[in-house]
Amino acid sequence: MGRFKELLSQENYLILHGALGTELEFLGYDVSGKLWSAKYLLKDPQLIQDIHETYLKAGSDIITSSSYQASVLGLCDYGLDYEEALNVIALTVQLAKKARENVWSTLTEKEKKARPYPLISGDVGPYAAYLADGSEYSGNYGSISKETLKDFHRPRLAVLVDEECDLLALETIPNYLEVQALSELLQEEFPAVEAYISFTAQTKDSISDGTAIEKVAQLVDRSPQILALGINCSSPLIYKSLLQKIAAITEKPLVTYPNSGEIYDGKHQNWTKAAASSGSLLENTLTWYKLGAKILGGCCRTRPADIKNLNQGLQRAIKKRVG
Secondary structure, eight states: OOHHHHHHHHOSOEEBOOOSHHHHHHTTOOOOSTTGGGGHHHHOHHHHHHHHHHHHHHTOSEEEOSOSSOOHHHHHHHTOOHHHHHHHHHHHHHHHHHHHHHHHTTSOHHHHHTSOOOEEEEEEOOHHHHHTSSGGGTOOOTTOOHHHHHHHHHHHHHHHHHTTOSEEEEEEEOOHHHHHHHHHHHHHHOTTOOEEEEEOOSSSSBOTTSOBHHHHHHHHHTOSSEEEEEEESSOGGGHHHHHHHHHTTOOSOEEEEOOOSOEEETTTTEEESOOOOSOOHHHHHHHHHHTTEEEEOOOTTOOHHHHHHHHHHHHHHHHHHHO
8 A cells, every 4th residue: 555645645636436336226236235235246246347447437546345335244144154255355356456457458548647547445334334224324333332343344454455455445434433443443453554534424513423523533633544534425515514624623635425415214225305406516526625625526326427527527627727
């Protein structure tokens, strides 16, 4: 690892991989159940690779492995043994790497010079994803301990690191104790790893479990391995306030990839209500970019066309500013 820090210092911004589950649904695949999109790692891994390639062609600079829902506990609950579960997690990185090589090999030298060689981020979803009850949006983990959270995350982190990801994406984290567990686990057992972390939020002042965003930012600011932090899979209406509060605490780059503003129903595993009327992904991202956001994208309910439009729009805006 090390390229993530390098690119953060060199590039104006980095475009993230877009939603995986949303794209699977659009293509007609069922993502219901506790494994969600991860069940296609077992049924049709080529499908996952193809979606990675689609996002790379749309301009993504960071390809996120399909391991968000692929925890060891979740895979074992599905019927795999421990070693089989570890192999599936390893496969998520292998598919991302194959997609990167396939797309990169088709580019001209001019096209390669116009963009960074894409990074592979090992996706570390929250404990909430294992629960599969929508607690990504409440942060309600009951009486779970920090050590239990470390035990949950440890084996997946180890596989992703062994498969030589460029960084870890600690994403959709709704719970302060989990932030503590992950930051300590990196320091204690994976000291060479680079990462970014992003939280879910339901208000303009706190992450989903109610912890003030300033308190969370202070903790992350002390971690030398977490190089950027921000918000994902939350309504775009609350981003500006949260980002301003984070930026008042830390000088680290910010991360933004919102959902469409719709509300997730954890019980029925679907999205409800109309999208918030809050501007386009590009319009919002340009505002957040001015606040220090540098790792940019879209989460649930966004598709490759949205990522392509975001990338092209940012390029035009920066050229116009420089010119």
